[in-house]
Amino acid sequence: MEYVWAFVVGGLICTVGQLLIDLTKLTPARILVSFVVAGTVLGALGWYQPLIDFAGAGATVPLTGFGSMLAKGMREAIDKDGLLGIFTGGFTACAAGVTAAIIFGLAVALIFKRTDRTLQE
């Protein structure tokens, strides 16, 4: 059952993004930014955690989950380090994902050859 809810909730969050693409003139970059900021706000208000408890990866995998993680990390860092936490919380929270993207990005750039997209199959 948890897979069904992960599928449905994750799918619905993506459908909201698709609606924004099709009905507004928002570019992909703007949509990503709105999703992360929206996730941060929802996480800050404590409204996103129930969705994570309910749908698991369906809520953590979309970028809104990334945003809510930023809010959560911020809370934990301030509880631990006080004022300094405001400056360390954000990056600490997203460190795993961003570091993975940088390292794997670099590795792909080193290993792979560009693909020729004009060769449509």
Next chain:
Amino acid sequence: MAQFIKDGTVLLNNGASACSYAAAVGKMEGDGPLGHCFDYISDGAELGEKTWEKAESKLQQYAFEIALGKGKLQKQDISVIFAGDLLNQCTGSAYGLRDSEVPFIGLYGACSTMAESLMLASVCADMRLGRYFAAITSSHFCSAERQFRFPINYGGVRPPTAQWTATASGCCITKPCDKPPYIKAVTAGKITDMGIKDANNMGAAMAGAAYDSLSRHMENMKRTPDDYDAIFTGDLGQVGTDILHELFEKRGVDITQVHKDCGLMLYDREKQDVHAGGSGCGCSASVLCGHILPQIAAGELHNVLFAATGALMSTTMSQQGESIPGISHVVEISDNI
């Protein structure tokens, strides 16, 4: 001697001939409905080069060399090259032709560059300013994509109005009046900005310019669409074509019988995923040099208008919220003098 009519239209009284022409294209274009027309079809977009920019330069170089060969000319015979492409600093032309040792004039007219260069090469030939003149342009899907849009492997979403930049190059060599095809008149386009801001809808940004230049050319030359076997626009795609038809229809002129769009001819939109059609300098250039000019030379077409259309878009200005200026130059080509 070339005679100024009015409002940008020049009549080429002495006559200029397109004496040799060649088109070099990529695999997708070679697989399209006009594949059999092209002189060189590469098996991919790379052409053995390490970067897309170098590949585009090579494509342009090929088109030039093949056109020289077909006309049994040496590069020393060419008085001036008029060339341009879509990339910053006209990379494809400057680097593709840097070893040519021929006087070079670089042009930027976005996707209208084939008509722009052919117009200048024809006027020079008509005025006997030299023996032979070359008009060359190119575009490359991957080099255009990375400059104007996203990296090749990025999963961006293309709206249905988007067009596919052709990987293609065309070269047309002109000389003073000799044999058909003859270039009989040209009309320089005006920058026409109809307020379209959507960088994913170039057809709409350019259709206004095509309407302005075509109607001006026909008015100045006292012609109607019925005087032509075909009117080719550059790369309006499906969206721009529909807009152009409606604009003419509202003025009581029916061009649907004779109008064709190079952006819709180059690809099979049913089988090839190019959305609203092809675009890029190389799109109209390869259709002109591979299909239109040979048909005129063979007597299958008699009187033709070639109106390549360009969107003079700057990505910086688009981000600053400006609308997209369009332009279209018209060249009248015929099999009789």
Next chain:
Amino acid sequence: MDISKKEYEQTAKKHAGSSKLYITLPKAFLIGGAICCLGELFLNIYQRYAGLDFDTAAAYTSITLVFLSALFTGFGWYEKIAKHGGAGTLVPITGFANAVVSPALEFKTEGYVLGTGAKMFVIAGPVIVYGISAAFIYGIIYYIYGFFA
């Protein structure tokens, strides 16, 4: 020019075919849902077989998905899925990874420092900038609130 911008705008609007929502929405739902489902699978494996708590397992899930997305981007597969997926491939963390990896690969022709290094965040950069800034503002509010609570 005998056509006003207003008239032109109306004509252009009429012919600008819009996306077919009945195709794009289900595709985004299915592909986005499938990616999240894959995430759920990893999340379960890490919790059940590696004995990790939820947050740690979620972090490893992100790393795994980023790795897979990087691999798919390298092979040129991610773009092929994204053609159908739309927001379904854009919104999950795999879309973020694709936005980082694709310029890293594309711009290596300009060198590993000025190309790959400098251009890596050309698309995804705003996500970091505004995500961190939003969290920072929240941090200030949370910190001040702490004095009164």
